[in-house]
Amino acid sequence: MTQGAPGHTPEEDKGGLRTALAGLTTRGRSFLAAGIAAAICAYVLGQSDLLRVGLLLAVLPLVCATVLYRTRYRVAGSRRLSPGRVPAGSEARVHLRMDNVSRLPTGLLMLQDRVPYVLGPRPRFVLDRVEAGGRREVSYRVRSDLRGRYPLGPLQLRLTDPFGLCELTRSFSTYDTLTVIPRVEPLPPVRLSGEAKGYGDGRQRALALAGEDDVIPRGYRHGDDLRRVHWRLTARYGELMVRREEQPQRSRCTVFLDTRGLAFQGAGPDSAFEWAVSGAASTLVHMLERGFSVRLLTDTGSSVPAEGADGFAGASQESADAAGLMMDTLAVIDHSDGAGLSRAYDVLRGGNEGLLVAFFGDLDEEQATVVAKMRQRSGGAIAFLLDSESWVREGADVPGPLDKSEERLRMLREAGWTALKVPRGAGLADLWRQADRQRMGIGAGSGTGGWS
DSSP, rough: OOOOOOOOOHHHHHHHHHHHHHBBOOOHHHHHHHHHHHHHHHHTTTTTHHHHHHHHHHHHHHHHHHHHHHHHHTTEEEEEEEEEETTTTTTEEEEEEEOOSSSSOOOOEEEEEEOOOGGGGGGEEEEOOOTTTTEEEEEEEEOOSSSSEEOOEEEEEEEEEETBBBBBEOOOOEEEEEEOOOOOOOOOOOOOOOOTTTTTSOOOOOOSSGGGOOOOEEEOOOOOOGGBOHHHHHHHTTTEEOOOOOOOOOOOOEEEOOOOOOGGGOOOSSSSHHHHHHHHHHHHHHHHHOOOOEEEETSOOEESSSOTTTTTSSSSHHHHHHHHHHHHHHHHHHOOOOOOOOHHHHHTTTTTOOOOEEEEOOHHHHHHHHHHHHGGSSSSEEEEEHHHHHHHSSSSSSEEEEETTTHHHHHHHHHHOEEEETTHHHHHHHHHHHHHHHHHHHHHHSSSOOOO
């Protein structure tokens, strides 16, 4: 991103000269006042030598202001983020470059970039004289423990003349945006329900055809397996024809995030809601790495990436773009004003949703009933329940007198969910393994499981 210097008109010159005179430093104003005083005294006393000194003292600040004003429109700046998207708690580096595109060298440059307070102190740099056509490069680091999108800029440049008589501040108009995404925790591989392994036998075919004669053929290509040659069609068409290959069935996964404001208490990077956002981000990345088609669903019924009618991510080559889109959404996601989960349930009513991984806040009896019905719309389901009151209460490991999380867990497990309570400070990787052990234990005892 380059921030250039605009041209200026004669009308702007008049206002610019006034701005240049307003940029006189204390030293410059003192020189100007001393020169005027000396000139008046020389005129009154008739001292020509004193008049020359006074004119020199008065003209020098004016000349410096004029030259500095002309120079400031010939300095270009640029900013580059590396990278432009970082997880919370990680650092990004911002590279600044100043180019002197004029034919005259600059004086001392003081460079300042405007950044939000959450990213750290405002960076300031002092650049020595830049020769004509030269450049200077500096960099600084930014870091935030809070996810979000933060503007960087505009870049401010303070120009000074070699004598320190005038200072002018120039602000560039453009800025960049740093996206701080939620923390992503690596998850261990476990056996997930509905996991499609490429072209495996028994998978649903892309073409549902009645018989052998209804197979859609195509011409033989170099490298095709000769066992796929369809001899009857080859004899009919007079050239080698092969059966069309089965299309791989990509397993689906819906990651549900409860964003209701009344379901979470507390705020900050250690709050229950931030844990749920980070858990959803970790699950999305993990499922994409496993080859799943994934989507992010919230209680408002909105789906990301929402490509096509089903809202799932597309082919594998689009996984990176889908992951970036979902991460950008999670970077700025906030509490919703909704009170129920019915909109999300309506989205899931279509069935054939594959695996469902959900992160819930506090659930009352009515919403727990809706969540129990969600299990019927998925091939497998795992729920992480965050009792937000325990996250903000002192002695979080001691259950409160009105703690109903165990009752909610029982309701979901009876409905077929693999449901786990998330204590304060728990790691998602450990809960992920615990969910797999719970699934295996349930499957051994009753023949039903939350994941498979």
